[in-house]
Amino acid sequence: MMKKRALITAVVCTLLASPAVALDPSWPELRETLYGDKFLTPAGDVITIDAPYRSQMDARTQIGATVTAPQGRMLESITVILDENPMPVSAVFTFDEPVPHFFFDVTMRVNGPTPLHVVARTTEGQLFVADSFVKTSGQGACAAPPGTDPELALATLGNMQINVTEFDAPGTLLEAAMPSTGTATHDQGKRMDLDLQHPSHSGMQMDQITLLYLPARFVDNIAVDLDGAGFVDVTGSISFSEDPQISLSVPSHTRSVDVTMTDTDGFIATAHKTLPGF
Secondary structure, three states: OHHHHHHHHHHHHHHHHOHHHHOOOOHHHHHHHHHOOOOEEEOOOOEEEEOOOEOOOOOOEEEEEEEEOOOOOOEEEEEEEEOOOOOOEEEEEEEEEEEOEEEEEEEEOOOOOEEEEEEEEEOOOOEEEEEEEEEOOOOOHHHOOOOOOHHHHHHOOOOEEEEEEOOOOOOOHHHHHOOOOOOOOOOOOEEEEEEEOOOOEOOOOEOOOOOOEOOOEOEEEEEEEEOOEEEEEEEOOOOEOOOOEEEEEEOOOOOEEEEEEEEOOOOEEEEEEEOOOO
């Protein structure tokens, strides 16, 4: 976890220190910093991104994707990169045990028009990349004033609500991404929705009363355990929206969910959900 956080911090410092960033696209430098000389394979059908052409609310933009490993492969991690955000590495999903496919959707801040890259790593170390572009409404999300009074936000800090449901209907993004064998039925799993109360202060926001900048405090990690065993760790960033909503695919046989959230101040909150019928 510390290594991932150090890598994200290094990327931020490198970008802020470079005067060329404002003029040139950031992806070549980001790619070099994050992956060195490793080859990134165009994803094709491996990654399907679900993001708006233009954000209606820059401070709360849904960024999602479905990732399906090539036949015979398994996924080790997935990284979401908003190239032009102040903290480009916006979320990292690291699986405790490799999975063949995964769906996620996260409410994020999109600070300005930006390319979006989703990179999936298989257990063999192969990297797949897909890209999109998100236009914005010019609201400057990372520096926008918080929607809740900072003192009031502390009263509900860490409150979480977990809900697990079936995917909406056949033909969903997850089903469409599944390979078809003509015989076997693939376990599409269920959808886990997590509503988390956290102000997600970016360090760039000004208190409208004191006119002082609010110290950065955001979600550092969300650990999701299923049936008492680790499933996925989500590394957060200042790109997470205030009170973020996170949706993930989980196996259909899941009986219970435990979530542990840790923020950058070391605050820890937990939540538990036992599914009906178990």
